[in-house]
Amino acid sequence: MAAPLEVIVTSDSGSQLWNCTVFDLHSGSSLLSYRGGNSSTRTLVLLNGEHLLSAQLGKNVINMWEIQRKDQLQQKMVCPGLVTCLTASPNGLFLAAGVAEAVYLWEVYTGKLLSVLSRHYQDVTCLKFTDDSSHFVSGGKDNLALVWRLSSVIQLDLSHTPEPRHVLSRHSLPITDLHCGLMGAQARVATASLDQTVKVWELSSGALILSVLFDVEIMSVTFDPCEYFLFCGGSDGNIFQVSLCSQSLSRDKSFQSDNDGNQVFKGHRNLVTCLSVSMDGTLLLSGSHDETVRLWDVQSKQSIRCLAHKGPVTNAIIVAAPANMFLPDSRPAVPLPRFSRHLHAPEGGESGEVCVRLGLYTQVIGFCSPVFQSVFGDGENTKVRVAELEEEVQTLKKVNKDLYDFSSQLLTKPT
Numbered sequence: 446m447a448a449p450l451e452v453i454v455t456s457d458s459g460s461q462l463w464n465c466t467v468f469d470l471h472s473g474s475s476l477l478s479y480r481g482g483n484s485s486t487r488t489l490v491l492l493n494g495e496h497l498l499s500a501q502l503g504k505n506v507i508n509m510w511e512i513q514r515k516d517q518l519q520q521k522m523v524c525p526g527l528v529t530c531l532t533a534s535p536n537g538l539f540l541a542a543g544v545a546e547a548v549y550l551w552e553v554y555t556g557k558l559l560s561v562l563s564r565h566y567q568d569v570t571c572l573k574f575t576d577d578s579s580h581f582v583s584g585g586k587d588n589l590a591l592v593w594r595l596s597s598v599i600q601l602d603l604s605h606t607p608e609p610r611h612v613l614s615r616h617s618l619p620i621t622d623l624h625c626g627l628m629g630a631q632a633r634v635a636t637a638s639l640d641q642t643v644k645v646w647e648l649s650s651g652a653l654i655l656s657v658l659f660d661v662e663i664m665s666v667t668f669d670p671c672e673y674f675l676f677c678g679g680s681d682g683n684i685f686q687v688s689l690c691s692q693s694l695s696r697d698k699s700f701q702s703d704n705d706g707n708q709v710f711k712g713h714r715n716l717v718t719c720l721s722v723s724m725d726g727t728l729l730l731s732g733s734h735d736e737t738v739r740l741w742d743v744q745s746k747q748s749i750r751c752l753a754h755k756g757p758v759t760n761a762i763i764v765a766a767p768a769n770m771f772l773p774d775s776r777p778a779v780p781l782p783r784f785s786r787h788l789h790a791p792e793g794g795e796s797g798e799v800c801v802r803l804g805l806y807t808q809v810i811g812f813c814s815p816v817f818q819s820v821f822g823d824g825e826n827t828k829v830r831v832a833e834l835e836e837e838v839q840t841l842k843k844v845n846k847d848l849y850d851f852s853s854q855l856l857t858k859p860t
Contacts, residue, residue, distance in 0.1 A: 449469050449470060449471070449476075449766050450724075450765065450766060451470045451723060451724060451763055451764065451765055451766060452467050452468065452469065452470055452476065452763070452764060452766045452770070453467070453468040453469075453470055453730060453738070453740075453752075453761065453762070453763055454466070454467050454468075454489060454491070454497075454760070454761075454762050454764060455468070455732060455738050455752065455754065455758060455760060455761045455762075456483065456484035456489055456499065456758070456759050456760045456761075457483070457736065457754040457755055457756040457757060457758050457759055458483050458485075458502055458756040458757050458759050459483070459736070459754070459755040459756020459757070460483065460754065460755040460756060461755070462478070462480070463478035463479060463480050464479050464480060464481050464482055464483060464484055464499065464508065465478070465479050465484055465489060465497070465499065465760070466478045466479075467479075467770070468752060470723065470728070470740075470763060473740070473750045473752060476771070477770070477771075479497060479510050481508050481510075482501045482502065482504075482506075482508060483501070483502040483756075483759070484499035484500065484501070484502060484508075484759055484760055485499070485500045485501070485502045485503070485527075485528065485529075485759060486530075486718060486719075486759040486760065487529075487530040487531070487570070487571055487572075487622070487719075487759075487760070488500035488507075488528055488530060488531040488759075488760070489531075489759075489760035489762060490531050490532060490533045490540075491512075491533070491764050491767070492533045492537060492540065492553065493533070493537030493553070494512070494537075494767035494768070494769075495511065495512055495767065495769070495777040495778065495779075496509055496510065496511060496512060496777065496781060497509070497510045497512055498510075498531065498533070498540075499531070499760070500524075500527075500528035500529075500531050500542070501521075501528075502759070503527070504527070505523060505524045505525065505526050505527050505528065505544075506521050506522065506523055506524065507521070507522040507524060507528060507531065507542070508521055509521070509522060509781060511776070511777055512767050512769060512770050512777075513769050513770060513771070513772055513773055513774075513775050513776075514773075520781065520783075522784045523786065524542065524544055524549070524786070525544055525549075525786060526544045526545050527544065527545070528542050528543065528544055529543040529544065529545070529568050529569055529570060530542070530543040530569060530570060530571050530572045531543070531572070532572040532573055532574055532581070533553075533574070534574045534578035534581070534595075535574060535576055535577070535578050536578040537553060538552065538553055538554070538578065539551065539552060539553060539559075539574075539578070539595070540553055540784075541572050541574070541581055542572070543568070543569030543570070543571075543572055543583065543585075544569075545568055545569075546563060546565045546566060546567055546568055546569060546585065546587075547561050547562060547563045547565070547569070548560075548561070548562040548564075548565075548569055548572065548583050548593075549561055549562075550562070550598060550599070551784050551785070553781070553782075554779060554782065555782060556781075556782030556783050556784040556785055557785055558784070558785040558786065558787060558788050559598075559599045559788075560598045560599055560607060560788070561788060562583075562593065562598060562607060564591055564608070564609060565583065565585040565587050565589060565591070566585070566587040566589075567585055567586035567587040567619075568585060568586045569583050569584070569585045570584050570585055570586060570619065570620055570621060570622075571583070571584040571620065571621070571622050571623050572584075573623055573624060573625045573634075574625065575625050575629050575630065575632050575648065576625070576626075576627050576628070576629060576632070577629030577630070578595065579594065579595055579596075579629055579630055580592060580593060580594055580595060580610070580625075580629075580630060580648065581593050581595065582623055582625060582634055582648075584620035584621075584622070584623045584636055585619070585620060586619040586620075587619070588614065588616045588617060588618060588619060588620065588638070588640075589612060589613065589614055589616075589620070590612075590613035590614075590616070590620055590623060590634070590636050590646075591609040591611070591612055591613070592609055592610045592611040592612075592613065592634075592648060592651060593607070593609050593610060594610045597610070610651070611648075611650075611651030612651070613634075613636065613644075613646055613651060613653075615644060615653055615656070616636065616638040616640055616642065616644065617638075617640045618638050618639035618640035619638065619639050620636050620637065620638050621637050621638060621639060621662075621663065621664050621665070622636075622637045622663075622664065622665045622666050622678075623635060623636045623637070623666065624666050624667045624668055625648070626668050626672050627670070627672070630648060630649055631648070631649055632648045633645055633646065633647060633648065633654065633668075633672065634646045634647075634648050635666045635667070635668060635675060636666070637663040637664065637665060637666040637677060637678075638662075638663065639662045639663075640662075641658060641659050641660065641661060641662055641663065642656055642657060642658050642659070642663070643656075643657050643659070643663050643666050643675065643677050643687070644656045644657075645675070645689075653696070654696065655689075655696055655698075656696065656697050656698070657675070657677070657687055657698055657699070657700055658697075658698070658699045658700065659677065659679065659685060659699075659700050660700075661679040661680050661681045661683070662679065662680040662716075663677045663678065663679055663680075664678050664679065664680055664716045664717055664718055665677070665678035665717055665718055665719050665720045665731075666678070666720065667720040667721060667722055668689075668722070669722045669726040669743070670722065670724060670725075670726050671726055672689060673688070673689060673690055673706075673726070674686050674687065674688060674689060674706065674743070675687040675689055676720050676722070676729060677720075678716070678717025678718070678719070678720050678731060678733075679716070679717060680716040680717075681716070682711075682712070682713035682714050682715055682716065682717060682733060682735065683709050683710065683711055683713070683717075684709065684710035684713070684717055684720070684729070684731055684741075685700055685707075685708075685709055685710075686706065686707060686708045686709070686710065686743075686746075687700065687706075687707055688705055688706025688707055690706065691705045691706060691707075708746055709746075710729070710731070710741055710746050710748075712739055712741075712748045712751075713731065713733040713735050713737065713739065714733070714735040715733050715734035715735040715757075716733065716734050717731050717732070717733050718732050718733060718734060718757070718758060718759065718761075719731065719732040719758065719759075719760055719761045719762070720732075720761075721761060721762045721763040722743075722763065723763050724763075724765070726743065727742065727743055727744065728740055728741065728742065728743065728763070729741040729743050730761055730762070730763050731761065732758030732759075732760065732761030733757075733758055734757040734758070735757075736753065736754045736755065736756055736757060736758065737751050737752065737753055737754065737758070738751070738752040738754065738758055738761045739751050739752075740752075
Protein backbone atom coordinates (compact mmCIF):
# COMPACT_ATOMS: atom_id res chain seq x y z
CA MET A 446 0.00 0.00 0.00
CA ALA A 447 1.37 3.41 -0.99
CA ALA A 448 1.85 6.03 1.72
CA PRO A 449 -1.05 8.54 1.82
CA LEU A 450 -0.52 12.08 0.60
CA GLU A 451 -2.60 13.58 3.43
CA VAL A 452 -3.39 12.25 6.88
CA ILE A 453 -5.64 13.19 9.79
CA VAL A 454 -3.97 13.81 13.16
CA THR A 455 -6.25 13.99 16.21
CA SER A 456 -6.09 14.07 19.99
CA ASP A 457 -8.62 14.01 22.84
CA SER A 458 -8.64 14.65 26.56
CA GLY A 459 -9.80 11.18 27.66
CA SER A 460 -7.63 8.53 26.03
CA GLN A 461 -5.53 6.39 28.38
CA LEU A 462 -3.58 4.49 25.72
CA TRP A 463 -2.27 7.20 23.41
CA ASN A 464 -1.83 10.94 23.11
CA CYS A 465 -2.64 11.46 19.42
CA THR A 466 -3.56 9.25 16.49
CA VAL A 467 -2.90 9.39 12.74
CA PHE A 468 -5.70 8.25 10.39
CA ASP A 469 -5.80 7.74 6.64
CA LEU A 470 -7.78 10.65 5.15
CA HIS A 471 -9.74 8.55 2.63
CA SER A 472 -10.22 5.19 4.37
CA GLY A 473 -10.38 6.34 7.98
CA SER A 474 -8.09 3.51 9.12
CA SER A 475 -5.76 4.13 12.05
CA LEU A 476 -2.14 4.29 10.91
CA LEU A 477 -0.08 5.43 13.93
CA SER A 478 -0.54 6.30 17.59
CA TYR A 479 1.79 8.44 19.71
CA ARG A 480 1.95 7.63 23.40
CA GLY A 481 2.43 9.85 26.44
CA GLY A 482 -0.30 11.83 28.23
CA ASN A 483 -2.99 13.94 26.56
CA SER A 484 -2.78 17.06 24.41
CA SER A 485 -4.45 20.34 25.31
CA THR A 486 -6.51 22.32 22.80
CA ARG A 487 -4.77 24.14 19.90
CA THR A 488 -1.31 22.76 20.71
CA LEU A 489 -0.79 19.90 18.24
CA VAL A 490 2.01 20.91 15.85
CA LEU A 491 3.93 19.19 13.06
CA LEU A 492 7.41 20.73 13.11
CA ASN A 493 9.42 20.73 9.89
CA GLY A 494 7.91 17.36 8.87
CA GLU A 495 10.22 15.60 11.34
CA HIS A 496 8.79 16.14 14.82
CA LEU A 497 5.36 16.14 16.43
CA LEU A 498 4.79 18.49 19.37
CA SER A 499 1.91 19.08 21.75
CA ALA A 500 1.37 20.65 25.16
CA GLN A 501 0.51 18.28 27.99
CA LEU A 502 -3.05 18.73 29.26
CA GLY A 503 -3.00 20.36 32.71
CA LYS A 504 0.81 20.53 32.95
CA ASN A 505 3.44 23.07 31.95
CA VAL A 506 5.15 20.61 29.60
CA ILE A 507 5.48 20.29 25.82
CA ASN A 508 5.87 16.71 24.58
CA MET A 509 8.06 16.07 21.55
CA TRP A 510 8.19 12.96 19.33
CA GLU A 511 10.33 12.10 16.35
CA ILE A 512 7.69 11.64 13.67
CA GLN A 513 8.54 7.97 12.99
CA ARG A 514 9.18 6.96 16.65
CA LYS A 515 5.59 6.80 17.83
CA ASP A 516 6.18 4.82 21.02
CA GLN A 517 8.87 6.97 22.57
CA LEU A 518 8.94 10.61 23.60
CA GLN A 519 12.16 12.19 22.41
CA GLN A 520 12.09 14.82 25.13
CA LYS A 521 9.87 16.99 27.31
CA MET A 522 10.18 20.73 27.38
CA VAL A 523 9.29 22.38 30.68
CA CYS A 524 7.61 25.77 30.24
CA PRO A 525 7.15 28.67 32.69
CA GLY A 526 3.42 27.90 32.95
CA LEU A 527 0.52 26.08 31.30
CA VAL A 528 0.72 26.28 27.51
CA THR A 529 -2.59 27.59 26.13
CA CYS A 530 -1.65 27.37 22.43
CA LEU A 531 1.31 26.30 20.31
CA THR A 532 2.36 26.84 16.70
CA ALA A 533 5.40 26.51 14.45
CA SER A 534 6.41 28.61 11.47
CA PRO A 535 5.85 26.83 8.12
CA ASN A 536 9.58 27.05 7.34
CA GLY A 537 10.31 25.11 10.54
CA LEU A 538 12.65 27.72 12.01
CA PHE A 539 10.55 29.14 14.86
CA LEU A 540 8.27 27.84 17.59
CA ALA A 541 5.75 30.05 19.42
CA ALA A 542 3.71 29.24 22.52
CA GLY A 543 1.11 31.08 24.54
CA VAL A 544 1.80 30.88 28.27
CA ALA A 545 -0.78 32.81 30.32
CA GLU A 546 -0.88 36.33 28.79
CA ALA A 547 2.59 36.08 27.16
CA VAL A 548 3.83 34.72 23.83
CA TYR A 549 7.18 32.88 23.92
CA LEU A 550 9.21 32.65 20.70
CA TRP A 551 12.10 30.17 20.22
CA GLU A 552 14.57 29.56 17.42
CA VAL A 553 14.21 25.84 16.68
CA TYR A 554 17.76 24.93 15.64
CA THR A 555 19.45 26.54 18.63
CA GLY A 556 16.71 26.29 21.26
CA LYS A 557 17.25 29.93 22.20
CA LEU A 558 14.35 31.91 23.59
CA LEU A 559 14.33 34.94 21.31
CA SER A 560 11.48 36.97 22.77
CA VAL A 561 8.73 37.07 25.38
CA LEU A 562 5.82 39.25 24.24
CA SER A 563 3.58 40.48 27.06
CA ARG A 564 1.21 42.72 25.14
CA HIS A 565 -2.01 40.81 25.92
CA TYR A 566 -3.86 41.61 29.12
CA GLN A 567 -5.37 38.14 29.60
CA ASP A 568 -4.53 34.58 28.51
CA VAL A 569 -3.50 33.98 24.91
CA THR A 570 -5.96 31.52 23.32
CA CYS A 571 -4.64 31.00 19.78
CA LEU A 572 -1.53 31.57 17.65
CA LYS A 573 -0.98 31.22 13.89
CA PHE A 574 1.89 32.03 11.47
CA THR A 575 1.39 33.31 7.95
CA ASP A 576 2.33 30.86 5.21
CA ASP A 577 5.59 32.73 4.44
CA SER A 578 6.60 32.77 8.16
CA SER A 579 7.05 36.56 8.09
CA HIS A 580 4.24 37.34 10.57
CA PHE A 581 2.21 35.65 13.26
CA VAL A 582 -1.10 36.54 14.89
CA SER A 583 -2.08 36.03 18.54
CA GLY A 584 -5.61 36.09 19.92
CA GLY A 585 -6.59 36.33 23.57
CA LYS A 586 -9.28 36.45 26.21
CA ASP A 587 -8.79 40.24 26.27
CA ASN A 588 -10.82 40.40 22.99
CA LEU A 589 -7.71 41.43 21.04
CA ALA A 590 -5.91 39.92 18.07
CA LEU A 591 -2.36 41.19 17.60
CA VAL A 592 -0.38 41.04 14.35
CA TRP A 593 3.38 40.63 14.92
CA ARG A 594 6.12 41.09 12.33
CA LEU A 595 8.65 38.35 13.09
CA SER A 596 11.70 40.48 12.27
CA SER A 597 10.60 43.14 14.77
CA VAL A 598 10.09 40.87 17.78
CA ILE A 599 13.42 39.03 17.81
CA GLN A 600 15.17 40.69 20.70
CA LEU A 601 18.86 41.43 20.70
CA ASP A 602 18.37 44.41 23.00
CA LEU A 603 16.41 43.21 26.04
CA SER A 604 15.63 46.81 27.00
CA HIS A 605 13.58 47.18 23.81
CA THR A 606 9.90 46.22 24.08
CA PRO A 607 8.49 44.95 20.76
CA GLU A 608 5.13 46.31 19.66
CA PRO A 609 2.60 44.61 17.38
CA ARG A 610 2.21 45.80 13.81
CA HIS A 611 -1.58 45.95 14.17
CA VAL A 612 -4.05 45.65 17.05
CA LEU A 613 -7.35 44.14 15.88
CA SER A 614 -9.81 45.29 18.52
CA ARG A 615 -13.33 45.02 17.13
CA HIS A 616 -14.41 41.94 19.12
CA SER A 617 -16.36 42.48 22.35
CA LEU A 618 -15.71 39.07 23.98
CA PRO A 619 -12.75 36.62 24.10
CA ILE A 620 -11.30 35.34 20.84
CA THR A 621 -11.64 31.56 20.55
CA ASP A 622 -9.81 30.80 17.30
CA LEU A 623 -8.10 32.40 14.30
CA HIS A 624 -6.88 31.36 10.89
CA CYS A 625 -4.36 32.96 8.51
CA GLY A 626 -4.98 32.57 4.79
CA LEU A 627 -2.39 32.41 2.03
CA MET A 628 -0.29 35.15 0.40
CA GLY A 629 2.04 35.91 3.29
CA ALA A 630 1.97 39.54 4.39
CA GLN A 631 -0.98 40.15 2.03
CA ALA A 632 -3.07 37.42 3.65
CA ARG A 633 -6.53 37.65 5.12
CA VAL A 634 -7.03 36.67 8.75
CA ALA A 635 -10.26 35.29 10.24
CA THR A 636 -10.98 35.59 13.97
CA ALA A 637 -13.81 33.85 15.87
CA SER A 638 -15.19 35.03 19.19
CA LEU A 639 -17.67 34.34 21.96
CA ASP A 640 -19.44 37.54 20.84
CA GLN A 641 -21.08 35.35 18.13
CA THR A 642 -19.16 36.96 15.28
CA VAL A 643 -16.42 35.96 12.87
CA LYS A 644 -14.39 38.83 11.43
CA VAL A 645 -12.12 38.82 8.39
CA TRP A 646 -9.19 41.25 8.35
CA GLU A 647 -6.58 42.42 5.88
CA LEU A 648 -3.26 41.58 7.50
CA SER A 649 -1.19 44.22 5.68
CA SER A 650 -3.34 47.16 6.81
CA GLY A 651 -5.22 45.74 9.78
CA ALA A 652 -8.50 46.82 8.16
CA LEU A 653 -11.74 44.97 8.85
CA ILE A 654 -13.10 43.45 5.61
CA LEU A 655 -16.08 41.41 6.80
CA SER A 656 -18.03 40.75 10.00
CA VAL A 657 -20.56 37.91 10.12
CA LEU A 658 -23.02 37.65 13.02
CA PHE A 659 -24.34 34.22 14.09
CA ASP A 660 -27.00 33.04 16.55
CA VAL A 661 -24.45 31.09 18.63
CA GLU A 662 -20.94 31.48 19.97
CA ILE A 663 -18.25 30.53 17.44
CA MET A 664 -15.49 28.23 18.73
CA SER A 665 -13.41 27.52 15.57
CA VAL A 666 -12.79 28.98 12.13
CA THR A 667 -10.91 28.20 8.91
CA PHE A 668 -10.79 29.02 5.18
CA ASP A 669 -10.69 26.56 2.30
CA PRO A 670 -7.36 26.77 0.37
CA CYS A 671 -8.85 28.98 -2.38
CA GLU A 672 -10.64 31.14 0.21
CA TYR A 673 -13.99 30.75 -1.52
CA PHE A 674 -15.60 29.74 1.78
CA LEU A 675 -15.30 30.51 5.47
CA PHE A 676 -16.12 27.61 7.83
CA CYS A 677 -17.22 28.43 11.38
CA GLY A 678 -17.77 25.88 14.17
CA GLY A 679 -20.56 26.79 16.59
CA SER A 680 -21.15 26.03 20.25
CA ASP A 681 -24.37 24.20 19.27
CA GLY A 682 -22.51 21.63 17.13
CA ASN A 683 -23.37 23.18 13.78
CA ILE A 684 -20.73 24.19 11.21
CA PHE A 685 -21.58 27.26 9.15
CA GLN A 686 -20.26 27.74 5.62
CA VAL A 687 -20.07 31.40 4.54
CA SER A 688 -19.52 32.20 0.87
CA LEU A 689 -16.82 34.84 0.35
CA CYS A 690 -17.67 35.21 -3.34
CA SER A 691 -21.28 36.32 -2.99
CA GLN A 692 -22.25 39.34 -5.10
CA SER A 693 -24.36 40.69 -2.26
CA LEU A 694 -21.57 40.51 0.31
CA SER A 695 -21.49 43.56 2.57
CA ARG A 696 -19.03 44.33 5.35
CA ASP A 697 -21.53 43.58 8.13
CA LYS A 698 -23.98 40.76 7.67
CA SER A 699 -25.96 38.17 9.62
CA PHE A 700 -25.64 34.53 8.64
CA GLN A 701 -28.57 33.07 6.76
CA SER A 702 -28.64 29.75 4.95
CA ASP A 703 -29.36 30.29 1.23
CA ASN A 704 -28.53 29.02 -2.24
CA ASP A 705 -25.51 31.30 -2.72
CA GLY A 706 -23.08 29.13 -0.75
CA ASN A 707 -24.17 29.87 2.82
CA GLN A 708 -24.95 26.43 4.23
CA VAL A 709 -24.96 24.49 7.52
CA PHE A 710 -23.28 21.15 8.29
CA LYS A 711 -25.37 19.28 10.87
CA GLY A 712 -24.18 16.21 12.79
CA HIS A 713 -22.23 17.14 15.93
CA ARG A 714 -24.08 17.26 19.26
CA ASN A 715 -21.72 19.59 21.13
CA LEU A 716 -19.43 22.53 20.43
CA VAL A 717 -17.05 22.23 17.48
CA THR A 718 -13.50 22.88 18.73
CA CYS A 719 -11.41 22.49 15.56
CA LEU A 720 -11.75 22.67 11.78
CA SER A 721 -9.40 21.79 8.92
CA VAL A 722 -9.78 21.54 5.12
CA SER A 723 -7.98 19.18 2.73
CA MET A 724 -5.53 20.57 0.18
CA ASP A 725 -8.00 20.25 -2.70
CA GLY A 726 -10.81 21.90 -0.73
CA THR A 727 -13.25 19.00 -1.12
CA LEU A 728 -13.12 17.60 2.43
CA LEU A 729 -13.75 19.33 5.77
CA LEU A 730 -12.57 17.85 9.07
CA SER A 731 -14.19 18.79 12.38
CA GLY A 732 -13.56 17.83 16.00
CA SER A 733 -16.11 18.26 18.77
CA HIS A 734 -16.72 17.90 22.49
CA ASP A 735 -19.21 15.16 21.59
CA GLU A 736 -16.10 12.89 21.42
CA THR A 737 -16.17 12.47 17.64
CA VAL A 738 -14.17 13.67 14.64
CA ARG A 739 -16.20 13.95 11.43
CA LEU A 740 -15.10 14.14 7.82
CA TRP A 741 -17.49 16.02 5.52
CA ASP A 742 -17.93 16.29 1.78
CA VAL A 743 -17.99 20.05 1.21
CA GLN A 744 -20.06 19.87 -1.96
CA SER A 745 -22.92 17.76 -0.55
CA LYS A 746 -22.60 18.84 3.11
CA GLN A 747 -22.83 15.14 4.10
CA SER A 748 -20.80 13.47 6.85
CA ILE A 749 -18.89 10.68 5.11
CA ARG A 750 -16.98 9.37 8.14
CA CYS A 751 -17.17 9.56 11.93
CA LEU A 752 -14.13 8.71 14.07
CA ALA A 753 -15.06 7.95 17.70
CA HIS A 754 -12.75 9.13 20.48
CA LYS A 755 -12.50 8.52 24.24
CA GLY A 756 -13.10 12.10 25.33
CA PRO A 757 -13.73 15.64 24.07
CA VAL A 758 -11.61 16.21 20.95
CA THR A 759 -8.87 18.79 21.55
CA ASN A 760 -7.12 18.79 18.15
CA ALA A 761 -8.02 17.57 14.65
CA ILE A 762 -5.98 18.62 11.61
CA ILE A 763 -5.39 17.49 8.03
CA VAL A 764 -1.68 17.62 7.13
CA ALA A 765 0.51 16.54 4.25
CA ALA A 766 2.06 13.22 5.27
CA PRO A 767 5.81 13.67 5.93
CA ALA A 768 7.98 11.41 3.79
CA ASN A 769 9.56 9.68 6.81
CA MET A 770 6.37 9.23 8.90
CA PHE A 771 6.08 5.59 7.80
CA LEU A 772 9.80 4.79 7.65
CA PRO A 773 10.78 3.40 11.09
CA ASP A 774 14.53 3.49 10.36
CA SER A 775 14.66 7.16 9.31
CA ARG A 776 15.94 9.88 11.59
CA PRO A 777 15.52 13.68 11.64
CA ALA A 778 18.11 15.62 9.68
CA VAL A 779 18.64 17.90 12.69
CA PRO A 780 17.82 16.73 16.26
CA LEU A 781 15.87 19.10 18.47
CA PRO A 782 17.99 21.06 20.96
CA ARG A 783 17.21 21.77 24.59
CA PHE A 784 14.85 24.75 24.57
CA SER A 785 15.74 27.61 26.91
CA ARG A 786 13.27 28.97 29.46
CA HIS A 787 14.97 32.35 29.86
CA LEU A 788 16.04 35.23 27.64
CA HIS A 789 19.82 35.49 27.42
CA ALA A 790 21.43 38.90 27.18
CA PRO A 791 24.34 39.27 24.74
CA GLU A 792 27.71 38.74 26.36
CA GLY A 793 30.03 41.62 25.57
CA GLY A 794 28.60 42.10 22.06
CA GLU A 795 30.89 39.38 20.66
CA SER A 796 30.31 35.84 19.47
CA GLY A 797 27.22 33.94 20.55
CA GLU A 798 24.69 36.28 18.97
CA VAL A 799 21.58 34.96 17.26
CA CYS A 800 21.77 33.95 13.60
CA VAL A 801 18.29 34.04 12.13
CA ARG A 802 17.83 31.90 9.02
CA LEU A 803 14.86 32.98 6.91
CA GLY A 804 14.13 30.54 4.09
CA LEU A 805 16.72 30.75 1.28
CA TYR A 806 18.20 33.89 2.79
CA THR A 807 20.66 34.03 5.66
CA GLN A 808 20.26 37.20 7.63
CA VAL A 809 23.07 37.74 10.11
CA ILE A 810 22.20 39.95 13.07
CA GLY A 811 25.12 41.34 15.05
CA PHE A 812 28.13 39.02 15.12
CA CYS A 813 27.62 35.40 14.12
CA SER A 814 28.35 32.35 16.22
CA PRO A 815 31.61 30.41 15.80
CA VAL A 816 29.65 27.60 14.07
CA PHE A 817 28.42 30.03 11.41
CA GLN A 818 31.90 31.44 10.95
CA SER A 819 33.37 27.97 10.51
CA VAL A 820 30.92 27.32 7.65
CA PHE A 821 31.13 30.63 5.81
CA GLY A 822 34.56 31.87 6.84
CA ASP A 823 35.60 35.42 7.75
CA GLY A 824 36.13 38.69 5.93
CA GLU A 825 36.55 38.36 2.16
CA ASN A 826 35.43 34.71 2.12
CA THR A 827 32.14 35.71 3.68
CA LYS A 828 31.61 38.49 1.10
CA VAL A 829 32.32 36.09 -1.75
CA ARG A 830 29.90 33.51 -0.35
CA VAL A 831 27.18 36.13 0.15
CA ALA A 832 27.64 37.32 -3.45
CA GLU A 833 27.34 33.72 -4.68
CA LEU A 834 24.12 33.23 -2.68
CA GLU A 835 22.64 36.47 -3.99
CA GLU A 836 23.42 35.39 -7.56
CA GLU A 837 21.77 32.02 -6.89
CA VAL A 838 18.67 33.74 -5.52
CA GLN A 839 18.40 35.87 -8.67
CA THR A 840 18.74 32.76 -10.82
CA LEU A 841 15.99 31.00 -8.87
CA LYS A 842 13.74 34.06 -9.20
CA LYS A 843 14.24 34.01 -12.98
CA VAL A 844 13.47 30.27 -13.15
CA ASN A 845 10.34 30.82 -11.07
CA LYS A 846 9.20 33.66 -13.36
CA ASP A 847 9.80 31.57 -16.47
CA LEU A 848 7.77 28.70 -14.98
CA TYR A 849 4.96 31.08 -14.08
CA ASP A 850 4.87 32.60 -17.57
CA PHE A 851 4.89 29.14 -19.19
CA SER A 852 2.07 27.92 -16.92
CA SER A 853 0.03 31.05 -17.62
CA GLN A 854 0.37 30.52 -21.36
CA LEU A 855 -0.81 26.91 -21.05
CA LEU A 856 -3.81 27.85 -18.89
CA THR A 857 -4.90 30.74 -21.11
CA LYS A 858 -4.25 29.01 -24.44
CA PRO A 859 -7.52 28.64 -26.41
CA THR A 860 -8.69 25.04 -26.71
